[in-house]
Amino acid sequence: MKKQKLIVAIVKEGQGYSASVDLKGYKIYSDADSFDELKESILTAVNFTFEEIGIVYALDELKFEFDIKSFFEFYRIINAKALSERIGMNQSLLAQYISGNKTPSSSQQKRILRGVHEIGQELSEVQFIM
Numbered sequence: 001m002k003k004q005k006l007i008v009a010i011v012k013e014g015q016g017y018s019a020s021v022d023l024k025g026y027k028i029y030s031d032a033d034s035f036d037e038l039k040e041s042i043l044t045a046v047n048f049t050f051e052e053i054g055i056v057y058a059l060d061e062l063k064f065e066f067d068i069k070s071f072f073e074f075y076r077i078i079n080a081k082a083l084s085e086r087i088g089m090n091q092s093l094l095a096q097y098i099s100g101n102k103t104p105s106s107s108q109q110k111r112i113l114r115g116v117h118e119i120g121q122e123l124s125e126v127q128f129i130m
Contacts (some may be wrong), residue, residue: 003055007063008042010035012070017032019048019064039064068112069100078116079093 001024017035019042021028032038032047038118039059046057072078080098084091089111096102097112102110 001050001053001055003057003061005061005063006046006057007065010038010064010066010070010074012073017070017074026050028033068104068109071096071116078119082118083112083115086119087111 004023006021006023009022011020012016013031016031016033017028017038018031019038020030020040020044024079025088026049028042028045029108030038030041032041037061042123043057043062045061050057080094081088081091084094089108097104097108117130
C-alpha cells in the first residue's frame with residue numbers, strides 16, 4: 001500500500017473528542033479529553049495499524065476535519081454573531097447550525113468555511129506596532 005494523506009474526522013462528544021479514519025478497508029478510531037491528546041492518540045492508532053506494512057505517519061501528514069458544531073465548540077474564540085454578519089448569513093440560522101439543530105447544505109458549509117478561512121488569513125498577516 002502506498003502511503004496516503006489521511007483525513008481524520010473530529011467530533012466533539014460530551015467532555016471530549018473522538019476521531020476516525022476510514023481508508024480502503026481500514027477503520028481507525030480514538031478518543032481523548034482534549035484535542036491535543038486526541039491528535040497524539042489517533043497518530044498512535046494510525047501508526048499501530050500500519051506498522052506491519054512499514055508505514056509510519058507524522059502528525060503533519062494527517063488532515064483534521066471537523067463538523068460545524070464540533071469546530072465552533074473547539075474554537076469558542078470565534079464570535080458567531082460577527083461571523084454571520086461578515087458572511088451575510090442570518091445569525092439565528094448560523095446559531096442553529098452551530099448548535100446542531102439544523103444541518104447546513106454543502107453550499108452553506110462552504111460559505112461558513114470561506115468566512116473562517118478569510119479571518120484566519122487576515123489574522124496571519126497582522127503585525128503589531130512595536
